[in-house]
Amino acid sequence: MPKVGMEEIRKEQVITAAKNCIVSKGLSNLSMKDIAAQAGVSTGIIYHYFESKEVLLMQVLKSSFRQSHEKVMETVEPLNPPEEKLMKHLENINLVPKDNPEYMTVFLNYMGEAIHNPNIRAMVNKLFKNLTDYTGNYLQHVTTDEQQLKNLPMMIIGFGIGLGTMWTLNNELYDIEEMDELLKDVITSYLAIKNGGDNE
Amino acid sequence: MPKVGMEEIRKEQVITAAKNCIVSKGLSNLSMKDIAAQAGVSTGIIYHYFESKEVLLMQVLKSSFRQSHEKVMETVEPLNPPEEKLMKHLENINLVPKDNPEYMTVFLNYMGEAIHNPNIRAMVNKLFKNLTDYTGNYLQHVTTDEQQLKNLPMMIIGFGIGLGTMWTLNNELYDIEEMDELLKDVITSYLAIKNGGDNE
Amino acid sequence: MPKVGMEEIRKEQVITAAKNCIVSKGLSNLSMKDIAAQAGVSTGIIYHYFESKEVLLMQVLKSSFRQSHEKVMETVEPLNPPEEKLMKHLENINLVPKDNPEYMTVFLNYMGEAIHNPNIRAMVNKLFKNLTDYTGNYLQHVTTDEQQLKNLPMMIIGFGIGLGTMWTLNNELYDIEEMDELLKDVITSYLAIKNGGDNE
């Protein structure tokens, strides 16, 4: 009898149920009863797996971030030339709200909480760091200007978060493919001028 | 006897109290009792001025947006050369989270609600439209490329919202003055290449 | 300036407004604000004329009973032969819910309160006594049997109250004219047998 791992499976079940509830009804309308019903378990058992609602909510966020991260890795890393990696990365950033709207929804639902809840805040900041680090890595291979490497990744991620927010709240605001092209264009122009200027 | 406007003053009092509560404790921990205590009034009187908690919350958002808008107008509009206006505008966008952290806090607290609450969503979308329209206006005088005018404003605002979010959650993430310079640089580079390319 | 009586007029205005509110929305949904709005006055002034909501409610009941009483007097008393008076009285009893549905509505709304509120209870009991006394008076001229005079009036009034209640809650339950005929028939039959039996 494969009892080992059963607990993890159950936990994942509850986390997924909670995520679905957040996506469909919002974090502020999330009740343990709803989660239990969605997961097909009793409310009591949730407390066997998670200390409290807050702990469960942390795990939901963690799981969301992990899934998103894995997705990025799968599509960007296999590519070879550094420029291609960067471009694919920029494309990914633009596509998040369309390809993974649930991710953006969860993210936005936690934003307000992040300000006052140190645990959530720390987790979100860790995500920001991860994202900028990866972007920095990809940039590292197409430029050598230290100053650029410092702030440009943050700017790119900021752009992704901001436009993702806007598109999630109104997906007729802009055409994602067009925006993708613009972003690539803007970044490329900037790098060209900077690197070109250096070369001359 | 200056009775006229008394109601508006009282309403503003309550709205300000609610805003303070949101900033200090978060939207999800906001109770009418807290607001009343913060405003120094009874819970009952709030319902004399506002139909419901939801209506009050809408007014809080509206008020936040209006104040932010006024601030921008004051600093950008008096300037004269279009390039200066655009640069001041970009600077303002970068400075929002530092100069007006309460504004960003309120904004972030409403993001999660905006997804499922149509009224809040509509108001946030209206804000996005306003912001991009203004940015478009300033860009209009430094470029003539229609395609750029379409998506570049959105990109700039997206950048402002995203970086504002990141900085609000971790104000050691980057130096605002440096980021300001980078943004101006990136936008200027892009416009230079595009306009330069057109001229040739 | 005819100030005298002004107070009474105002009071009547408020009482009428309260009655209208009870009829249209029910006693349990009656608020002082509603009454004030309906009467076209402020809530404050109501407390100038009536000590409390309860006192006002008493006056509403009193007024209702008085109006109903006056109506009966107008139609029954002018008639001359005693039998005619009794028959007209029985007819009136049957017609109350149709001719004066507002009276029945007010009455029914106060029934529950009468049980626990001694003042209302006393007033309702006084009404019952009035009604049975009048019925007794009319009967007095068509029979001499003391025992009949004791309980028959109560029975007749009980019938009026009960059927009035039923008809008010479902005015398709029976035809009022038919019921009128039946009541007259039943009472006449009973008196005929009793008086006839006595005579023989």
Next chain:
Amino acid sequence: MPKVGMEEIRKEQVITAAKNCIVSKGLSNLSMKDIAAQAGVSTGIIYHYFESKEVLLMQVLKSSFRQSHEKVMETVEPLNPPEEKLMKHLENINLVPKDNPEYMTVFLNYMGEAIHNPNIRAMVNKLFKNLTDYTGNYLQHVTTDEQQLKNLPMMIIGFGIGLGTMWTLNNELYDIEEMDELLKDVITSYLAIKNGGDNE
């Protein structure tokens, strides 16, 4: 482990508690807190068994009506000659306010609500129909006149409701045994004359 029916027992407990509260303090002074205290449970659990206060209140009325109905069935149905059944029925009608004062109290408390609450109104009307139907059944065996069968039952029930109301508000108004005799006398006289007249 007798788990089955436990829910029904609990529900009945709460309904009984609510009924007791209505009897002792009145429907208009009935709070969920009172009911919970009277039932010896928490306020929260009531909402586990009943959707809302209104639903609970409906069940209270239903339960009251059912109990009253059962009582009538027990005493009337076993009797054999039809005349005896009718007389016992008339007796029962007279005895309700004395034997079952709580039933009358509950009934009177709901009267005002019945006018504006469609659900209560429907339930009360159903009770009226039941009562008149039963009365009609008993009459059916002692008379053949169709017209009598149509309205006489309603008249008898109206009488019961009206006098029950009066007696509940003042139980010194009349002697129930005397009134019982009078009612039987009146009905018997009427039927005698009608049937006698038919026979001639």
Next chain:
DNA sequence: CATGAATGAGCGTTCATTCAT
């Protein structure tokens, strides 16, 4: 006299959490 802003206790209801089974 008259207003209506202001109070605050109390309402019906919800829900995170516990615990007997």
Next chain:
DNA sequence: TATGAATGAACGCTCATTCAT
């Protein structure tokens, strides 16, 4: 493990009553 009945504090909201104007 697993259930869901049970708790009770806290919520949004109402409204009889008061009082400064």
